[in-house]
Amino acid sequence: MATENTNWFSFGQKDMTVFIFVMSLSGLQYAITEVLPEFDVGPLELGVGDFIFIPIVLVLLFRTFWAALAVPMGEVVFEDILLGDFNGLGVMEDLLLVSTCFFFAALLFQDPKNRRQLAAVVLIAEGLNEFLAMFVDIGKVYIGVEELEAVPGLPESILVLEGVDFITQMVITGIIFGVIPALYLYPKLHGKIEPLMGMEPYKGTRGASMVRGFSWKAALSVLLAFPLAFGFAAAEEAGFGLNVVWEPEFMEAYGEMFIAVPIVVAALVAIVVWQRAKHSA
């Protein structure tokens, strides 16, 4: 594993090339699928989701942490920032979840000639990502909706819809736009694209099982990424947990002046960001 010997954050020239390469292509893919007629019926995404085969095949070819990190970066830069769909801290959710899940799946991939393994790894990358993202989504609604349990049927409907969404996502994004095109694309690119970037193609071991690539370190990093991602996403949704405190009783207890609190908080956030910006400039 190239990434384990060197510092993860040392960024060589080759890493930069791979980073730009993967970022541009997965970004292009996100930009195109963003505007393709897809139907987001509420939380359910029907129709063309993402062409997930592009990023996953590239990560499997280059197998570095930077390649995996470039996937969510492509989404952030092309889809979120340039097309203006940026959602603040929620971006951290993508950066953490997508990159660790993809990297983890790439480590599991041991035998490039084994097509069954290739299919399994693509499904693991997408499945793990969707599965963890599902929990983040459910948690977000629980935090964001006031007295959720008080509305009968609503918590169940959230669980049901997220579950259905997970299944449709796995079928559409995972299989139709994931496994099938990846099976076509990976063998075609393997050994051709790496030399173009000045790299050795990944040989792997013929007949090696996926278990060999399983590392506790990588598994742990996925497990760590999940609570972190949830923390960031929840912080974004909940405004740093402040609306949990914001109950009507406070109004009675502290009177009208309590309205000053959120304004002061917003001002404080602005000032902190401003100070940080000015300080490092």
Next chain:
Amino acid sequence: MSYQEEFRDALSIESLKQDLLRTAYDNEGTIFNRLDPRVLLAWYAAFLVIPWLFYDLRILGGLLAFVSILAVVSRVSKYLIALLAFGVVTNVLLYAFVTVLMGGSFVRSATALLPYTTKLTIVSVTSIAVFSGMSPKNISRAFMSIGVPRQFTFAISYGYRMLPVLIEEYHATVTVYRLRSRAPESPGRFKCRYYVYLIRLSIKAFYPMIFDVAKRSRVTVEALETRGFSYSLESTKSRELQLGDLRVGWFDLLFMGGSAIIVASIIFPFV
């Protein structure tokens, strides 16, 4: 023109492409671009927090109206706004509908969800307005000023320059594939065979793209290195140069003060 044709025209690749490029590039002269990027970032951070502090729909509605006006002023893409609106409406309806299936009440679940989705919408509209109203140079500088690594701020300006090139190239590749292949004889029910054909083409078109982008990335990095990119990452001098001409002017103060007054006047009548 019939409704169907109009709809197809609105969704044609050419018009989508133009809409995309306008979103990403047409930001000269918007208010957000005239502001100091650091001030704008601080303003944005405050606006990410404010909606979460209220449950009153009148306040949230007022805030939504305010950010929507800002979005109109910064000329955001109608297509993206339409997608957003569709998503929000179906979100509430679908949750409410499934709640009924689970034995709950449609109205109660919709009213419970409404403040939450309104907050999400406020945040999304603010984001679209701010980030499509800011030039990528300013976005990079704003992020650089809060200490985001240079590799990432570089990625923003790179993406900005590459997006039209890549989309143009992709579109050309898809067109070439269409010329060289045969469309299905009969479109099938609901034109499904035709769509499958288009999707297959759009997947295949990525294959030549990958090689082109690989070559281009390598050339880019080589060009960057001859200009001392890695060296400038470490150097504080280069940072100072890039951030040196940021100034807070009267316009920034006016904008901050103005939005504070507007937000206060939205909130106070209802508390």
